[in-house]
Amino acid sequence: MNKLTQCIILAGLMALSIMAVLPNAVDATPVAPQAQEVRGTTASYVIASAHNYANSYTYTWPTKTVTGATQIRVHFTKVDVESNYDFVYVLNSAGTQYSKLTGLYSTGVWSAWVPGTSLKVKLTTDSSVVKWGFATDLIEYETSSGSTVVALTSGVAKNRLIVSRWRFSNVLNYCQ
Numbered sequence: 001m002n003k004l005t006q007c008i009i010l011a012g013l014m015a016l017s018i019m020a021v022l023p024n025a026v027d028a029t030p031v032a033p034q035a036q037e038v039r040g041t042t043a044s045y046v047i048a049s050a051h052n053y054a055n056s057y058t059y060t061w062p063t064k065t066v067t068g069a070t071q072i073r074v075h076f077t078k079v080d081v082e083s084n085y086d087f088v089y090v091l092n093s094a095g096t097q098y099s100k101l102t103g104l105y106s107t108g109v110w111s112a113w114v115p116g117t118s119l120k121v122k123l124t125t126d127s128s129v130v131k132w133g134f135a136t137d138l139i140e141y142e143t144s145s146g147s148t149v150v151a152l153t154s155g156v157a158k159n160r161l162i163v164s165r166w167r168f169s170n171v172l173n174y175c176q
Helices: 004-024 168-175
Strands: 035-038 043-045 058-060 071-083 087-091 097-099 103-105 116-122 133-143 146-152 163-165
Touching: 058 071, 071 087, 071 097, 133 168
Parallel strands: none
Antiparallel strands: 035 146, 043 133, 058 116, 071 103, 071 133, 087 097, 087 116, 146 163
């Protein structure tokens, strides 16, 4: 197979990869618990609120840092807080908000991507009505060295097919 044919195939694969990734990548709100993609490396990150949490409560869990990460997000196995009154936030290390969860996510949800190497989770509650709270199981992060794509449903791999995707700049450099 010559280089031109390889470049045409790579361009087609990249177009498919971009179409699959963009809907989640451009939306700043968490994705509903449908099939979701893991694009990078996952690691255990187990934190949880008290079940049930207290009224008039604010707590920020310690910052999770992954050296070398370019972006990071957290997977909640469950979120159940009073809708529109109690909130779970995902913040960067400086305190900038990237996700705001309220209500029930009974089968889990990924947060939005947080640029950089760190994130933290914060729970704030009002003075009435308590619910179950939240629990996490994983973080996912990407590094500048690339990533993989794996289909997930509620945090569990849907199949064993892993498709490596090249960074756009790598394809451009190769095909020039």
